[in-house]
Amino acid sequence: MNNAPASQIAPPAPPIVFPLSLLCLSASWGGLELNTVRFAGWMRERGWPVQLITLKGSPMAVRAEEQELPVAFLTNPLKAVDVPAAARLAALLRAFGTRVLIVTRNADLALAVLCRALRLPALHVVYQQHMQLGLAKRSFVHTLRYRALAAWLSPLPGLAREVLQKTRLPADRLHVVPLGIELEKFASSAPTQAEARQQLGLKLPNGAVLLGLIGRFDEAKGQLFVVESLAKLRLRHPQLHLLLVGEPTRNVGSAYRENVLHRVQELGLTGAVHVRDFTPHPEVAYRALDVSITASTNETYGMVTIEAMASRLPVVASAAGGTMELVDDGRTGLLFPPHNAAAFGRCVERLLTAPELALRLGQQAQAEALVAYSHHRQCELTEQILRGLGL
Template structure:
């Protein structure tokens, strides 16, 4: 190979995420930092003290800087400290994974580090239009904006004044190998989860934190409607209550399960660091979120080769091609959901066809290697 065609060597990369929560955004941030380190990039995570992300990064032995900005986007002293952190690490590009942190990052660039390349990795939908002066100045300071789905990228162009050439579609990735490992059989996965199901049981599952936006309550109600006709149906719910928001939703859900007489049919399990085990235990995976921006859980289920039934809302509509890689149902529409489940139970070969097509789509599009490669191309273009 001609040396001139070789990719530029990795350079120091800072990743900024000042979140106190622990969900998909934070988990993806930690995963991405680890993957980039494995690929030879010097990576530094700038996080809040005592945050779940800080603890996870330390468990992964990542380079961590603890940072606070009390006055958010107006915190000039914090912006000075942040620029100093970048300078000490030799940072040439900063990846910002949370919208709320753009303000202090842009302030640090404008006042103290004008040559820094700022790259925003989008995880959430924009919501209202952001075409005003403040947002326009902030987005103009970015060297690049990474959207995980084409639909989200179109939304960015519609709702902001971001220069189109700065916008790139980079799907968030999954370490697919552990979800496709055929050695982890359904029987073994159920054994690990201590699931004792009757012969002929069909296990539905929803993986994700217990939150009214995730739809566990909807699926429980739908199960109660379906079981008189399909008594073989069982439901696995895996997750934990949303951090710092109490257990009211989870407690109410448990009460409703008892009221509906579903105690023996609904199986609750806590958060697992091995989600592949939960997916491999299922016969059918359900995504019932009210407005899932991206839906990593959907991608993980696809990678595991499970047929996925998803609510036609948010990013799920883009991740699932209806009747090709999954089935879509009307948001919180029990009849529509029940029709999807009935099809999977009664149409010969449908579940296998959808599972195989969905897995092929996941392997082609959503590997963590592809996310890293596409991101590297952008980083080298803006800071190489």
């Protein structure tokens, strides 16, 4: 027991931090890119020196500069064998004093490992996984690449099991670190549902029930499936309306979005389907809803599902990919087989006929989301791993 006077007790040592760089050479703007920029900002707020390395003029670069994050620019036209790019990357890392390089896009792993092998052997490379592996990666080249990693951060236990099955990554370097979200704004009770609908310019009839699918327009996200399912459901439940919020997938074009809107007209749903562009305040869109829909055919993680859960909404979701780990069927949401319109309809009708079920699902979903998927937890778990690297 320490009986020394308070004035003689040394203050606790400050936590160990060291310069970090995040590498993501993507020209797109989706969940991976958004999460990378957000994570960089969160770690900076926690006292870590952080720089983002990305493509000049990319959406990531623009967003990072808006947040006054240190940004460095790089291209690697020769991809996995781009030795000159590896040298340029090493120069950027040396200039910043980087001790750990966190790679968030699988396509950039080869460049990071090449940089370490040729220029910076003391560099610790950490992979923050955002996508599924797909095919097995147990070849000699993949094995060398993955064994050069100091740590692999997988966002869900199922994805971590897949890594062990499909690669030869040493198991002690694999860690489950859920990707985080600033959930407080989604859990807030403001604005009210009426205020949110007014902000979105929604004029719904009395008694309307608003379903919503939030996310970029992409065939894999299932907007067309939901529109066609709504047409059938409204034959029995004319109070149903649908809100779609999002923009076309960047670098793909707007053909799919236009196809969805054309189908809305064909089905006579113009007055029941409400389309809004991407919003920097998605919490307002969730607040306007009665039910959140996730109709993706193979969602790796599903940030929008977590946002909806944190918003205390009942979630109706396709049983595919990481969604099956996020949503516990019957407890935190309802699952249906992908593209099964009959099963989807039954889920929606269960909520319409049992409002107490909708309330219970939303409450349990919010409680679980706030515990498991907070951005504070992602940062804390990542810090534990980084400080355990022996730097």
